[in-house]
Amino acid sequence: AVGKFLKEFAIQEMKHAASVMERIYYLGGEATTKGNKPSIGNSLSEFARNGVKAEEEALVLYRKIIEAAGKIGDWETREVFEKIYGEEESHLFKFQEYSKMQDEAEGPPAVPLSEWRKIFTDDYFALLNKAVQAEISAIIQYTNQHEKASLQALRERNTALEVVTESNKPSVVSKLLKGIFMQEMEHLEKISERIYLLEGEAVFTPDPIPKVGSNADDFLKLDHEAENIAILLYRKIVAEALKIGDTKTRRLFEDIVMQEEEHYWTFDDYVR
Numbered sequence: 312a313v314g315k316f317l318k319e320f321a322i323q324e325m326k327h328a329a330s331v332m333e334r335i336y337y338l339g340g341e342a343t344t345k346g347n348k349p350s351i352g353n354s355l356s357e358f359a360r361n362g363v364k365a366e367e368e369a370l371v372l373y374r375k376i377i378e379a380a381g382k383i384g385d386w387e388t389r390e391v392f393e394k395i396y397g398e399e400e401s402h403l404f405k406f407q408e409y410s411k412m413q414d415e416a417e418g419p420p421a422v423p424l425s426e427w428r429k430i431f432t433d434d435y436f437a438l439l440n441k442a443v444q445a446e447i448s449a450i451i452q453y454t455n456q457h458e459k460a461s462l463q464a465l466r467e468r469n470t471a472l473e474v475v476t477e478s479n480k481p482s483v484v485s486k487l488l489k490g491i492f493m494q495e496m497e498h499l500e501k502i503s504e505r506i507y508l509l510e511g512e513a514v515f516t517p518d519p520i521p522k523v524g525s526n527a528d529d530f531l532k533l534d535h536e537a538e539n540i541a542i543l544l545y546r547k548i549v550a551e552a553l554k555i556g557d558t559k560t561r562r563l564f565e566d567i568v569m570q571e572e573e574h575y576w577t578f579d580d581y582v583r
Contacts, residue, residue, distance in 0.1 A: 317358070320362075325496070329454060329458055330391055330394075331391070332455060333462070342523075344451050349515050350364070356409065356413070362406035363410055376388070430556060436511040442502050442564070446495050447518075448521050450492055450499065456484075457488040457492060460484045460530060461481075463485075463527065480527045494570055505559070519537075531582050538572075538578060542568055
């Protein structure tokens with residue numbers, strides 16, 4: 312139950328980020344690719360307490376934005392944040408319910424670590440976490456570019472055909488990136504799930520640092536290279552998983568790398 316509502320919240324938060332980015336670019340600003348360091352926790356009640364803290368901080372910030380937007384007459388921004396505020400408030404109430412839960416006491420392991428699990432070393436988890444970082448970086452980069460391209464699609468219709476068809480290169484790229492960053496979110500979820508199943512700890516910082524670019528051509532070149540880097544990393548993980556006999560992780564990354572290759576060739580069609 313907890314996992315289900317956290318997933319729903321995560322999807323809503325991505326939609327909030329997209330709405331805010333869209334508004335920033337519409338107003339002529341530049342959306343950031345940096346974020347505050349999140350707090351994860353080690354138990355259900357700790358997840359909930361960290362969620363309460365994060366939502367309370369968000370609500371304070373959004374009240375300030377709503378007030379500032381009202382003072383200058385920016386009614387559309389105010390409306391965007393009023394909608395987000397209402398959803399964040401419902402998140403807060405849900406976290407408050409779970410923060411009162413009593414966690415089950417953890418005793419010593421009932422059985423010693425099984426021999427086959429000794430293949431999962433710190434170095435192996437570090438390698439898997441490089442994939443987590445790469446996926447986070449791609450999600451931030453592609454989401455940002457999607458919103459920026461969406462705005463450029465409206466403002467850069469130079470020919471009669473573009474006006475009539477309501478389509479140009481930025482609009483095509485924006486739609487393309489939306490489908491791809493949704494897949495990257497699925498990759499992130501599956502990789503993190505695998506790490507936690509093996510009793511490792513997933514990281515939460517992007518690496519490499521996301522690069523957005525200025526226009527559709529920039530986006531395509533940057534994303535083409537990002538997919539190249541991801542494919543090389545994931546092939547390395549497949550090889551290491553095969554070497555130590557981690558069949559499930561190998562198959563997971565074989566599936567992911569096939570999708571990343573599809574992304575690569577999609578971008579390649581545009582940058583050639």
